[in-house]
Amino acid sequence: MERTFWTDGEVLRTEPPAGPGAARAVESVVDGGRLVPGLVDAHTHPGAEEPEDGFDGAAPQRHLEAHRDAGVLLVRTPGTMERMPGWVDAAPELPRARSAGRWPATPGRFFPGVGRNLSEEQLPGAAVAEATASSGWCKVIGDWRRDEPAVPLEIMTEAVAAVYAVGGRVAVHRTAEGSRNAVLAGADSLGHGRHLAPALLNLKAHQGTAYVPTLGASAGSAEVWRGRERSPKRSARLEGWTGMVANVRAAHEAGVTALARTDTFPCGTVAAExxxxxxxALPAGEAVGAASWAARSWLGLPGLTAGAPADLVAYDQDPVAHPEVLEHPVRIVLRGRVVR
Known part of the structure; x- marks a missing residue:
């Protein structure tokens, strides 16, 4: 469908500007092609490329610029070494950001020395503290290794309820038993999803819990494990990879919202995801939407409508029919300014 949009500062309009001299101020930046709302990476960690590296205060700008130059104009950063600097979301040259503060993690369930090392009793309060100190999100580490116990369901339920009580949202890192507990507790999104039981998908759909697999990062890990000697750990990792891939299509069929995420580096690779x-086997419209209009809607931002943020990416062909064009945007408009 052919449509025309105008930008009014940082806002998208469907009617031309009015008033004396308004017509002379109009400059065409995209004529033809296909417009989509700015791309979204729903799970990225600008600031530290490896947990053991620590948080580099200059890195967020560098990493977010890489996202922007790939057409990613909105990111969700579910957990960082340090709280994301307050200037990030407001910086006119950088993507909008939805940050989740530091990782609240209970003993033995995260990288040693990374995040907030807490007792299980402290977890609900820490989750609230991180949500209120960020943009409303927190990310709880629900489990870490398949052969070790997850955060108990009653603790996870208490943490989710506490964050909801202050108007926040909860993302959960989980692989096995943590998946079940996160869904039953009513978390907003579940990351990774290795060993996620398909029986949970209908409940996820009913309560609006998003599925955020890390297919690209996990594919590389699976290749490494295939080359190793047979062992229970190798079998578990490969089983988890196979289950994650199968769950993408199954989640779609159940009505679960899927979101695209990269998780790893370099930044700006959501097209590969x-x-x-x-x-x-996710349908093309849903796969592209998982990194654009559907992801924006789920994060609370409208797409190509009057009053929406003027964050747009233009391609010379429809990316749903020709996904390869996602690697080659012809125009990127961020906050009403052409950045490419």
Whole structure:
């Protein structure tokens, strides 16, 4: 469908500007092609490329610029070494950011020395503290290794309820038993999803819990494990990879919202994650939407409508029909300014 949009400062309009001299101020920046709302990476960690590196205060700008130059104009950063600097979301040259503060993690369930090392009793209060100190999100480490116990369901339920009570939202890192507990506790999103029981998908759909697999990062890990000697750990990792891929399509069929995420570095590679979603048999419209209009809607931002943020990416062909064009945006408009 052919449509025309105007930008009014940082806002998108469907009617031309009015008033004396308004017409002379209009400059065409995209004529033809296909517009989509700015791309979204729903799980990225600008600031530290490896947990043991520590948080580099200059890195967020560098990493977010890489996202922007790939057309990613909105990011969710579910957990960082330190709280994301307050200037990030407001910086006119950088993507909008939805940050989740530091990782609240209970003993033995995260990288040693990374995040907030807490007792299980302290977890609900810490989750609230991180949500209120960020943009309303917190990310709880629900489990870490499949052969070790997850955060108990009653503790996870208490943490989710406490964050909801202050108007926040909860993301959960989980692989096995943590998946079940996070869904039953009513968390907003579940990351990774290795060993996620398909029986949970209908409940996820009913309560609006999003599925955020890390297919690209996990595919590389699976290749490494395939080359190792047979062992119970190798079998578990490969089983988890197979289950994650199968769950992408199953989640779609159950009505679960899928979100695209990269998790790893370099930044600005969400187009590759969309290809992974396609390879996992997610329909093309849903795969592209998982990194654009559907992800924006789920995070509370409208798409191509009057009053929406003027964050747009233009391609010379429809990316749903031709996903390869996602690697080659012809125009990027952020906050009403052409940045490419």
């Amino acid at each position: 969309i290809r992974q979603l396609l390879d996992a």
